[in-house]
Amino acid sequence: MNQHELVRELAEKADTKIVLLVADGLGGLPMQLGGRTELETAATPNLDRLASLGTCGSSIPVLPGITPGSGPGHLGLFGYDPLEFKIGRGALEATGIGFELGPDDVAVRGNFCTLDAAGLITDRRAGRIPSEESFQVVDRLQGIRIDGVETFVKPVKEHRFVVVFRGPGLCGAVADTDPQAIGVAPLAAVGLVPAAERTARVANDFIRQAGALLANETKANGMVLRGFAAKPQLPSYQELYSLRAAAVAVYPMYKGLARLAGMTLVGNAHTLDEQIDELARCWNDFDFFFLHFKYTDSTGEDGLFTEKVARIEELDRAIPRIEKLRPDVLIVTGDHSTPSKLKNHSWHPVPTLLSANTCRPDGLEKFSERDCLRGGLGMFPAKHLMLMAMAHGLRFGKYGA
Amino acid sequence: MNQHELVRELAEKADTKIVLLVADGLGGLPMQLGGRTELETAATPNLDRLASLGTCGSSIPVLPGITPGSGPGHLGLFGYDPLEFKIGRGALEATGIGFELGPDDVAVRGNFCTLDAAGLITDRRAGRIPSEESFQVVDRLQGIRIDGVETFVKPVKEHRFVVVFRGPGLCGAVADTDPQAIGVAPLAAVGLVPAAERTARVANDFIRQAGALLANETKANGMVLRGFAAKPQLPSYQELYSLRAAAVAVYPMYKGLARLAGMTLVGNAHTLDEQIDELARCWNDFDFFFLHFKYTDSTGEDGLFTEKVARIEELDRAIPRIEKLRPDVLIVTGDHSTPSKLKNHSWHPVPTLLSANTCRPDGLEKFSERDCLRGGLGMFPAKHLMLMAMAHGLRFGKYGA
Numbered sequence: 001m002n003q004h005e006l007v008r009e010l011a012e013k014a015d016t017k018i019v020l021l022v023a024d025g026l027g028g029l030p031m032q033l034g035g036r037t038e039l040e041t042a043a044t045p046n047l048d049r050l051a052s053l054g055t056c057g058s059s060i061p062v063l064p065g066i067t068p069g070s071g072p073g074h075l076g077l078f079g080y081d082p083l084e085f086k087i088g089r090g091a092l093e094a095t096g097i098g099f100e101l102g103p104d105d106v107a108v109r110g111n112f113c114t115l116d117a118a119g120l121i122t123d124r125r126a127g128r129i130p131s132e133e134s135f136q137v138v139d140r141l142q143g144i145r146i147d148g149v150e151t152f153v154k155p156v157k158e159h160r161f162v163v164v165f166r167g168p169g170l171c172g173a174v175a176d177t178d179p180q181a182i183g184v185a186p187l188a189a190v191g192l193v194p195a196a197e198r199t200a201r202v203a204n205d206f207i208r209q210a211g212a213l214l215a216n217e218t219k220a221n222g223m224v225l226r227g228f229a230a231k232p233q234l235p236s237y238q239e240l241y242s243l244r245a246a247a248v249a250v251y252p253m254y255k256g257l258a259r260l261a262g263m264t265l266v267g268n269a270h271t272l273d274e275q276i277d278e279l280a281r282c283w284n285d286f287d288f289f290f291l292h293f294k295y296t297d298s299t300g301e302d303g304l305f306t307e308k309v310a311r312i313e314e315l316d317r318a319i320p321r322i323e324k325l326r327p328d329v330l331i332v333t334g335d336h337s338t339p340s341k342l343k344n345h346s347w348h349p350v351p352t353l354l355s356a357n358t359c360r361p362d363g364l365e366k367f368s369e370r371d372c373l374r375g376g377l378g379m380f381p382a383k384h385l386m387l388m389a390m391a392h393g394l395r396f397g398k399y400g401a
Numbered sequence: 402m403n404q405h406e407l408v409r410e411l412a413e414k415a416d417t418k419i420v421l422l423v424a425d426g427l428g429g430l431p432m433q434l435g436g437r438t439e440l441e442t443a444a445t446p447n448l449d450r451l452a453s454l455g456t457c458g459s460s461i462p463v464l465p466g467i468t469p470g471s472g473p474g475h476l477g478l479f480g481y482d483p484l485e486f487k488i489g490r491g492a493l494e495a496t497g498i499g500f501e502l503g504p505d506d507v508a509v510r511g512n513f514c515t516l517d518a519a520g521l522i523t524d525r526r527a528g529r530i531p532s533e534e535s536f537q538v539v540d541r542l543q544g545i546r547i548d549g550v551e552t553f554v555k556p557v558k559e560h561r562f563v564v565v566f567r568g569p570g571l572c573g574a575v576a577d578t579d580p581q582a583i584g585v586a587p588l589a590a591v592g593l594v595p596a597a598e599r600t601a602r603v604a605n606d607f608i609r610q611a612g613a614l615l616a617n618e619t620k621a622n623g624m625v626l627r628g629f630a631a632k633p634q635l636p637s638y639q640e641l642y643s644l645r646a647a648a649v650a651v652y653p654m655y656k657g658l659a660r661l662a663g664m665t666l667v668g669n670a671h672t673l674d675e676q677i678d679e680l681a682r683c684w685n686d687f688d689f690f691f692l693h694f695k696y697t698d699s700t701g702e703d704g705l706f707t708e709k710v711a712r713i714e715e716l717d718r719a720i721p722r723i724e725k726l727r728p729d730v731l732i733v734t735g736d737h738s739t740p741s742k743l744k745n746h747s748w749h750p751v752p753t754l755l756s757a758n759t760c761r762p763d764g765l766e767k768f769s770e771r772d773c774l775r776g777g778l779g780m781f782p783a784k785h786l787m788l789m790a791m792a793h794g795l796r797f798g799k800y801g802a
Contacts, residue, residue: 001484001487002484003464006464053434357434358742358743358747360429360430360438360749360770361434361436361771362771362774363771363774374775375774376750376774377465378750378779378780384465386466387464387466387467391468391747396466396468397468398469398746399463399468399483400473400474400483400487400488401470401471401490401493
């Protein structure tokens with residue numbers, strides 16, 4: 001019996017409210033060996049108070065040593081094994097720009113490139129044309145028509161865009177057309193299984209029509225497609241946990257990930273304060289609330305240690321407003337670590353705090369990476385976090401008699 | 402290679418003695434956040450002394466957040482993955498009243514109910530008739546005869562009883578006859594697979610004959626059957642570990658669980674002192690001894706914090722008598738937590754202590770939930786405990802050259 005079968009069997013309804021506050025990239029590193037991390041440097045009186053009454057631990061997003069992207073990082077927190085459930089690159093890219101994928105969709109990431117007169121690639125990124133120019137090129141592709149298939153072309157940034165093919169019977173098992181080299185022609189789309197042959201033909205038709213429409217472009221006169229992918233099939237929160245789940249996020253990527261898990265997107269907040277306003281507003285309509293805070297990640301990615309510390313302190317100041325709503329379970333964690341020192345996501349375990357009336361004291365007095373190592377949640381795979389959330393929300397029946 | 406294959410390959414005979422003392426529901430919670438648990442409150446000089454020389458840890462019975470019943474809780478401690486090995490409701494119920502299931506048996510839990518003249522259920526629990534009355538009704542069912550099948554009917558409590566069908570080729574894959582509603586008739590038993598069709602016919606024959614025998618009852622004139630289940634197929638202690646294993650338990654449920662794992666039931670003790678008498682008596686005849694202490698669970702279930710503390714202290718006082726026998730490995734743990742605060746089993750990790758000459762000191766000076774978090778066994782799945790028991794008993798060969 002696997003985790004999802006178990007969850008389906010044990011989930012019960014209850015009146016409890018669970019808040020999952022994800023500070024993206026929360027975990028960090030000291031800039032110098034032996035120093036303090038961002039979280040250890042920040043003044044976090046509210047988180048420390050929650051830690052002293054709650055229970056803490058260290059979350060491992062995928063496996064020790066494995067650095068996750070945003071997709072697997074959030075899937076783990078949402079209770080999906082990120083090694084079992086995968087979001088293909090095209091589907092993640094579409095999700096990231098707020099495109100709502102349907103069951104008949106295959107999404108693919110496109111890069112404009114520059115072709116010479118012989119059709120060979122001279123620049124794989126079309127000179128990294130500015131977004132304004134690229135958006136106009138994308139506009140030109142809206143005229144493409146393919147029999148029995150609806151086509152959506154959406155700009156992303158610079159030379160990057162997304163294509164979504166919508167129609168019955170499409171399949172994501174199509175090889176990339178990107179040869180990953182210059183001096184050669186883009187590859188034709190090829191189905192990797194018989195069921196994907198039609199999708200490959202659709203993609204080749206799209207590329208052919210696009211070639212005609214872009215013939216006069218000096219930079220973006222060709223394209224390569226990567227990461228064909230259908231919408232991932234995730235059992236929903238409602239189905240798994242019998243939870244009415246709401247997502248209060250600011251950025252399209254996280255809204256999209258929440259939607260893939262069957263959460264309802266709530267409000268249109270731009271700041272953490274507005275997110276908590278939205279939380280309060282929809283408090284009676286849902287059981288589970290996913291709040292996403294981006295800036296602990298973006299400051300880390302930019303290598304801005306002091307700014308990341310400030311963002312953690314901003315998060316800490318918001319805690320009392322959430323507590324006022326009296327959630328039965330309040331979890332603060334991250335989807336991965338983003339140490340300013342590395343300017344990147346990392347594999348380090350993520351400090352995690354769970355506050356509930358059913359917590360067993362673990363003797364911690366501070367919320368930090370170092371303290372979490374001694375916490376009552378131990379070191380745990382992120383995919384187990386929802387089990388703890390449900391348990392402390394008194395939403396699980398007993399397993400076996 | 403799974404855990405059992407590994408164990409079979411590595412198990413070696415030795416002269417060592419292993420004692421597994423299970424304090425049922427040992428783990429607890431403080432009544433108020435930030436306070437002390439039952440175990441932290443109790444004066445446990447003997448357990449503390451063992452902890453300071455031994456190694457401790459926190460056992461997770463099934464998965465984080467999952468609250469086990471007694472069945473899965475003990476299966477884990479005995480080294481069986483409780484998500485892989487399951488004991489069906491009927492088999493557990495039969496086990497719980499001390500009925501020894503055989504390989505040809507299918508057991509099912511029965512509830513007497515009240516039917517109206519049209520055969521529709523008016524009370525799903527037959528007015529919760531008192532056990533004395535129910536026992537007489539059960540007696541009347543002893544006259545049922547079914548071709549080629551032996552039938553056992555045993556009272557449990559109030560409206561509950563157990564039926565065991567014994568005969569070659571019976572199968573537990575039969576749907577419940579309980580419609581879980583009133584105003585409707587009980588369902589007919591239906592085989593869920595072709596191999597169970599005969600068992601379903603046997604059950605329907607039983608129900609038909611019972612109906613005639615109970616026709617004049619005012620309350621218990623009908624029945625519903627739930628949880629058809631054959632005896633679970635557990636590889637035995639002898640086969641897995643090459644251990645001659647004895648169980649010294651007081652309550653039928655735990656005797657039954659031990660018997661399912663192939664342990665030999667020893668003596669007929671009613672108190673912990675008598676259990677230790679039995680332990681001493683059979684010391685030379687076995688290698689492994691399972692002692693079950695019930696009252697840390699029952700006091701927790703009743704919400705009696707102070708009484709649970711007293712029971713833990715009673716357990717502590719018994720430790721020196723066990724030590725006098727000079728076990729090579731002495732383990733003290735629980736099958737799950739039963740915090741008085743929750744008056745129920747819970748998902749919290751279980752404090753666990755292993756004492757042996759081969760322990761690496763972990764710096765603890767006290768046996769408590771909080772200390773166990775920092776112990777040398779770490780936080781571990783209960784099913785790994787037997788691996789540690791065997792290792793410290795010097796009963797495993799090396800894996801690989």
